[in-house]
Amino acid sequence: MTDMEPTDPNTPETERRDRTSFYTHAAKYWSAVPATVDGMLGGFGIISQTDIQGSVSFLKQLFKLQNPPGHERALDCGAGIGRITKYLLLRFFNKVDLVEQNASFLEEAKNFIGICQKVGSLYCVGLQDFSPEPKTYDLIWCQWVLGHLTDEDLIDFLKSCKRGLKPNGIIVVKENLTSSDKVEVDKEDSSVTRPITLLRILLKQAGLHCIKEQKQNNFPRGLYTVKMFALVPDIISTATNSNDNSYTTKLSVTSGDNGHTSPVG
Numbered sequence: 001m002t003d004m005e006p007t008d009p010n011t012p013e014t015e016r017r018d019r020t021s022f023y024t025h026a027a028k029y030w031s032a033v034p035a036t037v038d039g040m041l042g043g044f045g046i047i048s049q050t051d052i053q054g055s056v057s058f059l060k061q062l063f064k065l066q067n068p069p070g071h072e073r074a075l076d077c078g079a080g081i082g083r084i085t086k087y088l089l090l091r092f093f094n095k096v097d098l099v100e101q102n103a104s105f106l107e108e109a110k111n112f113i114g115i116c117q118k119v120g121s122l123y124c125v126g127l128q129d130f131s132p133e134p135k136t137y138d139l140i141w142c143q144w145v146l147g148h149l150t151d152e153d154l155i156d157f158l159k160s161c162k163r164g165l166k167p168n169g170i171i172v173v174k175e176n177l178t179s180s181d182k183v184e185v186d187k188e189d190s191s192v193t194r195p196i197t198l199l200r201i202l203l204k205q206a207g208l209h210c211i212k213e214q215k216q217n218n219f220p221r222g223l224y225t226v227k228m229f230a231l232v233p234d235i236i237s238t239a240t241n242s243n244d245n246s247y248t249t250k251l252s253v254t255s256g257d258n259g260h261t262s263p264v265g
């Protein structure tokens, strides 16, 4: 190649460098954020209680399913200081593990949650490099973190979560969604906010089936729409992969979007 020839932007090497910088930039961003509830919610600590109430109500509905998840073990993904572990998961599960890329947040989680025998392993690693132990979790909760994964890594991560589920286990995704059909990129924290159409495609590619979805209500105006999705292994993709758990998901899908928009990301 001569000096005059333009470099191809899509070479594997360029993609590898872009991916690495996407994650290192996010890690740098979060390293400057205070280890507080307000810090976890981008300055919107005020919405934490409403958020938790919405999640409690959603989770209670999942326990009323015909084949409900057990209460043994949950995993909090992108856990931060353990806000969701403390106020939601520890109320319903005998053991909760946390996975979070920022070591200071996990350190603070010990103080924030307090001494609790029910807190299990604290994994300090990015979700792009993490796979839950197979057949371990009744519930895997992913909130306000999946926008920090590339589409490809998100699919791989969700596939590994699927393998991490116990029978009747459920993955919950609670994320911001764009009101347009476009991905919105936040260069400051190195994240993306996806439209629901893209999220649905990625969930399908991960071999997940949505058994329930619900909009988070009562957030202040001007924030992104936030939705919760309860996901189980898709029967079809499960049938082609005998290592996965099997499900009969004859459950109704509920939806309700009244156009509100949310905090972080």
Ligand SMILES: C[S@@+](CC[C@H](N)C(=O)[O-])C[C@H]1O[C@@H](n2cnc3c(N)ncnc32)[C@H](O)[C@@H]1O
Pocket: 023, 026, 030, 040, 041, 042, 077, 078, 079, 080, 081, 082, 083, 084, 099, 100, 101, 102, 105, 125, 126, 127, 128, 143, 144, 145, 148, 149, 264, 265
């Ligand atoms: C908006 S905060 C949400 C924290 C928590 N889920 C909550 O709702 O309170 C995003 C969290 O994701 C973490 N995070 C960012 N990128 C990550 C990655 N690639 N893997 C794991 N955690 C990540 C950040 O360090 C931060 O703790």
